[in-house]
Amino acid sequence: MNLTLKIWRQHSPDEPGQMVKYHVKDVSPDMSFLEMLDVLNEGLILAGDDPVAFDHDCREGICGMCGMVINGVAHGEQKATTTCQLHMRHFKDGDVVTIEPWRAAPFPVIKDLVVDRSAFDRIIQAGGFVSVPAGAAPDAHAVPVPKGDADDAFDAATCIGCGACVAACPNGSASLFTGAKITHLGSLPQGRPERASRAKTMVEQMDLEGFGGCTNTGECTAVCPKGISLDVIARMNADFLKASR
Numbered sequence: 001m002n003l004t005l006k007i008w009r010q011h012s013p014d015e016p017g018q019m020v021k022y023h024v025k026d027v028s029p030d031m032s033f034l035e036m037l038d039v040l041n042e043g044l045i046l047a048g049d050d051p052v053a054f055d056h057d058c059r060e061g062i063c064g065m066c067g068m069v070i071n072g073v074a075h076g077e078q079k080a081t082t083t084c085q086l087h088m089r090h091f092k093d094g095d096v097v098t099i100e101p102w103r104a105a106p107f108p109v110i111k112d113l114v115v116d117r118s119a120f121d122r123i124i125q126a127g128g129f130v131s132v133p134a135g136a137a138p139d140a141h142a143v144p145v146p147k148g149d150a151d152d153a154f155d156a157a158t159c160i161g162c163g164a165c166v167a168a169c170p171n172g173s174a175s176l177f178t179g180a181k182i183t184h185l186g187s188l189p190q191g192r193p194e195r196a197s198r199a200k201t202m203v204e205q206m207d208l209e210g211f212g213g214c215t216n217t218g219e220c221t222a223v224c225p226k227g228i229s230l231d232v233i234a235r236m237n238a239d240f241l242k243a244s245r
Helices: 033-046 118-126 147-157 164-168 175-186 195-208 219-223 231-244
Strands: 003-009 018-024 096-100 109-111
Touching: 018 033, 118 175, 118 195, 147 175, 164 175, 164 219, 175 195, 175 219, 175 231, 195 231
Parallel strands: 003 096
Antiparallel strands: 003 018
């Protein structure tokens, strides 16, 4: 298939960017979206042009690096799919595809489609450590965990920190990400001693980074490639209020 791509090009954080149009020919429907961009970049390099910069690593939907807005939707319109796992069979010959970086003040553009997501790292760091001595690997079931709590922790732990929730939110909120990290540890016995204080410090850091507030529009969970539930935001708010009393 042949596609027309409109891609955001920005040489550096201090320079203005613009949408640039490219044409890609003979795209296989079996290619992933990133492989299609690889083909584009090979052509640009052969022509002596600057290739399009974009983040990627595992290309297996695990690392959360491949963040971009495709046709106005974070990671594209295919539900529960990261950009690297989005295949070209979901597009049609002659389609015009618009590709932009995450749009949020706490995610400044580094170059083209690459943004600085270190704000997420600082939110995690603000949560501190688990104070329960771990030591060597414990025996199986040494610390009993109710099935419901284990499921909640596992579901929250699937968050890969890609930032799609922030890019989709009209307020640029990181509540889904922060709530997932708080719920992950707070649901387990080892993480409960700092449950309230962890929520307080992480939410405060989230605000310091410049992320907006949550108004429960649900755009975040709709584009989340791992389907993180809005329940984690309710859990975060409850823990934060408890710690703030």
